[in-house]
Amino acid sequence: MLPLLVLILASLTGAARAQAPLRIVGGPSTGGCIQGALHLPLEGEGFQTIHLDRSAFWGAPQTIARIELLGQRAHAAGLPDLLIEDISAARGGPLPGGHLSHQVGLDADVGLDMTPRPPLDATARDTIVLPSLVRPDARGIEPARWSPRVVTLLRLAAELPDVDRILVNPAIKQQLCREVTGDRSWLRLIRPWYGHAAHMHIRFRCPAGQGECAQMAPPPEGDGCDATLQWWFDQLDQPSRPSGPVKVPTPPAACRAILAGR
Ligand SMILES: [Zn+2]
Known part of the structure; x- marks a missing residue:
């Protein structure tokens, strides 16, 4: 009888401690929310979080595990510590700063500057301004910031499990199109x-199993080094340049309870 009681007590305690089951609702075009998010450690092998006062580091367990894996792989490749910015809020939903995405714990921002540097101290982690790798005229990369290490980082990121896509400035994509030889499938x-x-x-x-999570259509086949990339540079010659999407959608109704923490 006693062992049974211990078993029941143990299972009750375990249930009380257990993470809420993962539930992801919505996606980038609709807004959304997440239940059961985990917090990325503020630092770990090969990475540091930055802008702790205004960033949020909650994500789906898979997202957190993959960012940690990226840090480990970057470290093994000899890259400086990755600087991680926003992932999502604890229950998702809109983040400050007009982020259209980052609402469902499946997005993460990672700095691209791979100039060798020691780890940042506490003050620098809050005050650092990530440097641009793109020239002010937006037509090419900034040579002083560009190096094979940046290509290595982008490739390591693209080869993580279950990456949907990675967004970079068109000038960065263009440089990869020019430089990468051998296996170009990750482009x-x-x-x-x-x-x-x-x-x-x-x-x-x-x-898997997140039926309420809005999955985007996969990127088209091919390396993307084509007319769809040239389009971005053609826009630079237009009288009014595109300003990008600004409207942050309201999360679906199913998110009300999750965002309220019920
Ligand atoms: Zn982002």
Whole structure:
């Protein structure tokens, strides 16, 4: 009888401690929320979080594990510590700063500057301004900031499990198109987007079994080094340059309870 009682007590205690089951609702175009998010440690092998006063580091367990894996792989490749910015809020939903995405715990921003440097101290972690890797005229990369280490970082990120896509400035994508030889299949996941000159935005696919998670259509086949990339540079010659999307959508109704913490 006693062992049974111990077993029951143990299972009750375990249940009380257990993480809420993962539930992801919505996606980048609708807004969304997440239940059961985990917090990325503020630092770990090969990475540091930055802007702790204004960033949020909650994500789906898979997202957190993969960012930690990226740090380990970057460290093994001899790269400086990765600087991690926003992932998501504890229950997702809109983040300050007009982020359209980052609402469901599947997105992470990672600085691209791979200039060798010691780890940042506490003050520098809050005050650092990530440097742009793109020239002010937006037509090419900043040679002083560019190096094979940046290509290594982007490749390590693209080869993480379950990456949906990685957004970078068109000039960064263009440079990869020019430089990468051998296996170019990973370039497919590196997509040009507004901004993203100082950090990349890694988006992971909806985890299995998350039927309410809005999965984007996969990127088109091929390396993307084509007319769709040239389009971005053609826009630079237009009289009014595109400003990018600004409207942050309201999360779906199913998020009300999750965002309220019920
Ligand atoms: Zn982002």
